[in-house]
Amino acid sequence: MSHATKATEFNKDESKVNWHDKALWYVREKRDKSAHNVEGWEYLRQLGSEIKANVLSNLDEYLVQFESNAQKNGIHVHWASNAKEHNTIINSILEKHKAKKVVKSKSMLTEECHLNPFLEAKGIEVVDTDLGERIVQLAEEPPSHIVLPAIHKTKEDVDVLFQKHLGTKPSKGNPEYLVGEARKHLRDKFLNADVAITGVNFAVADTGGVVVCTNEGNADMGVHLAKAHIACMGIEKVIPKEKHLGVFLRLLARSATGQPITTYSSHFNKAEDGKEMHIVIVDNGRTEQLSREDFRASLHCIRCGACMNTCPIYRRSGGHSYDYTIPGPIGSILSPGKDLKKYSSLPFASTLCGSCSNVCPVKINIHEQLYKWRQIIVKEEKQPIVKTSILKTAGLVLSKPKLYKMAGKSARFALKYAPRFMIYNKLNAWGKARDLPEIKNENFDDWYKKRNKNG
Amino acid sequence: MKILMIGIKKETKMGREAILKSVKENKPELLPLPEIDTSAFQEDIDLVKTFKNNLVLVGGQIFEISTDGIDSKIMEHYPDKSSIVSTTTKSNLGNVIINKDTNPHTLEHIDLAIIEGELGVSENGAIWITASNSLVRALPFITNDLVIILEKRNICLHMLEAYDSISKRDRDFGVFISGPSKTADIEQCLVVGAHGAMSLTVLLV
Numbered sequence: 001m002s003h004a005t006k007a008t009e010f011n012k013d014e015s016k017v018n019w020h021d022k023a024l025w026y027v028r029e030k031r032d033k034s035a036h037n038v039e040g041w042e043y044l045r046q047l048g049s050e051i052k053a054n055v056l057s058n059l060d061e062y063l064v065q066f067e068s069n070a071q072k073n074g075i076h077v078h079w080a081s082n083a084k085e086h087n088t089i090i091n092s093i094l095e096k097h098k099a100k101k102v103v104k105s106k107s108m109l110t111e112e113c114h115l116n117p118f119l120e121a122k123g124i125e126v127v128d129t130d131l132g133e134r135i136v137q138l139a140e141e142p143p144s145h146i147v148l149p150a151i152h153k154t155k156e157d158v159d160v161l162f163q164k165h166l167g168t169k170p171s172k173g174n175p176e177y178l179v180g181e182a183r184k185h186l187r188d189k190f191l192n193a194d195v196a197i198t199g200v201n202f203a204v205a206d207t208g209g210v211v212v213c214t215n216e217g218n219a220d221m222g223v224h225l226a227k228a229h230i231a232c233m234g235i236e237k238v239i240p241k242e243k244h245l246g247v248f249l250r251l252l253a254r255s256a257t258g259q260p261i262t263t264y265s266s267h268f269n270k271a272e273d274g275k276e277m278h279i280v281i282v283d284n285g286r287t288e289q290l291s292r293e294d295f296r297a298s299l300h301c302i303r304c305g306a307c308m309n310t311c312p313i314y315r316r317s318g319g320h321s322y323d324y325t326i327p328g329p330i331g332s333i334l335s336p337g338k339d340l341k342k343y344s345s346l347p348f349a350s351t352l353c354g355s356c357s358n359v360c361p362v363k364i365n366i367h368e369q370l371y372k373w374r375q376i377i378v379k380e381e382k383q384p385i386v387k388t389s390i391l392k393t394a395g396l397v398l399s400k401p402k403l404y405k406m407a408g409k410s411a412r413f414a415l416k417y418a419p420r421f422m423i424y425n426k427l428n429a430w431g432k433a434r435d436l437p438e439i440k441n442e443n444f445d446d447w448y449k450k451r452n453k454n455g
Numbered sequence: 456m457k458i459l460m461i462g463i464k465k466e467t468k469m470g471r472e473a474i475l476k477s478v479k480e481n482k483p484e485l486l487p488l489p490e491i492d493t494s495a496f497q498e499d500i501d502l503v504k505t506f507k508n509n510l511v512l513v514g515g516q517i518f519e520i521s522t523d524g525i526d527s528k529i530m531e532h533y534p535d536k537s538s539i540v541s542t543t544t545k546s547n548l549g550n551v552i553i554n555k556d557t558n559p560h561t562l563e564h565i566d567l568a569i570i571e572g573e574l575g576v577s578e579n580g581a582i583w584i585t586a587s588n589s590l591v592r593a594l595p596f597i598t599n600d601l602v603i604i605l606e607k608r609n610i611c612l613h614m615l616e617a618y619d620s621i622s623k624r625d626r627d628f629g630v631f632i633s634g635p636s637k638t639a640d641i642e643q644c645l646v647v648g649a650h651g652a653m654s655l656t657v658l659l660v
């Protein structure tokens with residue numbers, strides 16, 4: 001199903017869409033305020049981008065360095081070429097610990113690898129412990145945003161879900177009550193978990209440690225109570241030196257939610273005495289993306305979600321309309337590399353306004369990459385007949401000035417005098433749910449000539 | 456059994472080698488690692504004042520007091536706490552004794568933890584805590600409320616300076632804590648007290 005079709009679904013509830021749009025724009029505004037408070041912010045973004053570019057150009061060396069430093073600290077390091085290997089490795093660690101109960105803190109990678117259903121099929125209880133993730137897990141839905149996983153849910157939705165699954169009282173969606181109940185429910189899960197799984201925000205080559213950022217404290221509650229910690233990371237998460245965290249932690253939370261830093265930035269370098277720590281390093285299509293010169297920079301991404309919050313399409317279509325683990329502008333340049341056919345509509349889910357590139361903390365040229373994917377897709381994938389024929393005609397008209405003039409005249413005539421059904425129909429996407437502008441007699445060309453004459 | 460084990464080992468090795476080979480083949484030519492010019496981030500500001508403002512912004516409370524006023528300040532703000540852990544000699548209020556071998560599950564009902572912070576960061580109100588400050592790693596997260604005692608002279612300007620200061624540490628576990636735990640996952644309404652501490656009070660001495 002194309003992005004547009006799914007977006008239409010989301011747009012059925014107009015008030016919800018308006019709320020979604022405004023809520024995310026508010027987060028974008030908080031990001032601006034927070035960024036403007038930092039002396040040298042643009043230089044900081046430049047550094048972030050250059051460090052990441054260096055990482056990709058020396059990735060194998062950094063990964064080997066990271067592995068050997070981690071091993072020196074007693075951490076077990078595993079490598080997985082794809083999702084299946086990733087899941088199998090995790091399962092074997094769980095088997096070793098005879099683990100039946102697992103708590104997980106937010107990790108887009110384990111979503112990407114569909115770890116939960118894999119483990120659940122083996123009779124293991126997997127509980128997502130980030131509140132937003134827990135909400136979507138109970139609703140049996142994927143997250144719709146990488147930082148705000150349940151942004152598509154109203155507080156009333158959450159109320160009903162919690163009544164059903166946690167046995168809460170109806171509260172008309174009182175957020176404080178609901179968070180309090182979730183705290184109790186998840187405390188119990190933390191205290192009884194055998195193993196904790198987390199994602200990785202940054203893996204540091206020169207120390208062999210990993211950093212995990214949360215606001216709720218769920219990663220730490222999980223890790224420090226369980227017998228073993230498994231941290232899962234994509235190969236692109238490695239950074240050269242610990243001091244570079246000073247660059248990335250300044251960028252991450254400000255870009256994500258406008259906070260100056262997340263509540264907890266936890267540095268795991270060694271397992272606690274008597275416990276075990278594992279790191280799983282995953283490729284799953286990343287080295288393929290690395291090979292594509294035009295799209296390589298998409299691997300700079302630090303998963304802040306700023307491009308989603310600012311995107312006029314994302315805000316009005318919702319994360320689920322993308323049907324990919326990472327939605328929004330960044331997802332639309334990552335997903336075609338995974339499956340060009342399945343995700344061929346995503347690079348078109350953009351106005352190419354460039355706002356995503358402007359807010360990206362590591363300066364990924366997202367909108368340019370969207371445009372480049374479009375060029376590949378129209379060559380390789382069959383396009384809808386309406387689009388191809390209209391574009392063909394437009395190409396012809398635009399290349400011939402006389403024809404263009406005539407077309408403009410007849411369009412102005414038609415918009416003024418033609419009956420509504422001829423203007424507002426399936427062929428005119430711009431006339432959907434809105435009226436086209438009122439037509440003046442003069443066009444730009446006439447106006448410009450007259451203006452010049454009048455000096 | 457033995458054959459199976461060898462098989463598994465081989466497979467994991469394949470993953471490693473295959474990934475590294477693929478990276479080598481696909482990576483671009485080496486690009487330079489930038490030098491960080493920290494003068495671009497220099498600001499002539501009152502570090503303590505900015506730290507205090509940011510700590511309040513992230514949901515914490517902060518008081519500048521003298522060392523001998525620590526316990527009375529804590530009692531004033533947390534009058535009815537029964538299980539208290541203190542891992543610092545600067546407070547005598549602790550009534551539950553822990554050491555680094557304490558099972559973290561036994562800390563489930565701790566009402567208040569009092570620990571020392573190593574370093575404060577003025578740009579974001581974050582405080583660096585290590586496993587040696589908290590003895591048990593879970594403590595600052597599992598406790599209901601948290602008090603951190605921080606020396607004023609240990610406040611730095613920004614995160615780059617912070618990483619400079621902690622670069623020589625013994626690395627096992629460390630965390631920057633900025634405020635109490637929080638979430639905005641229900642309709643973007645900020646609720647303080649998610650899974651970690653419900654409140655954070657910082658005592659600057």
